[in-house]
Amino acid sequence: MIFKERTFYGKTPEEFFPQDQADLETRVANCLATVSGLDASDVSVVSKGNTILLTGTVSTIEEVERAEEAARTVEGVAEIVNRIAVA
Secondary structure, three states: OOOOOOOOOOOOHHHHOOHHHHHHHHHHHHHHHOOOOOOOOOEEEEEEOOEEEEEEEEOOHHHHHHHHHHHHOOOOOOEEEEEEEEO
């Protein structure tokens, strides 16, 4: 078997999906899971670069605000797009 050097036209896969992107999502999700007064079991966290997208549902508007505030405290988060709905 012969292995060739990887060649790409344009950006490498690592440039499209940086390794720390999944780490940032995990850190934000773990942070949300530990916030007092927030049931984040129906909240999803997706990152694109340093921007975090929060989606899903919670019970109250206060929980929506708590989730956004908590996500902002995570190191590496530059922007929050909060699409959490109250169910």
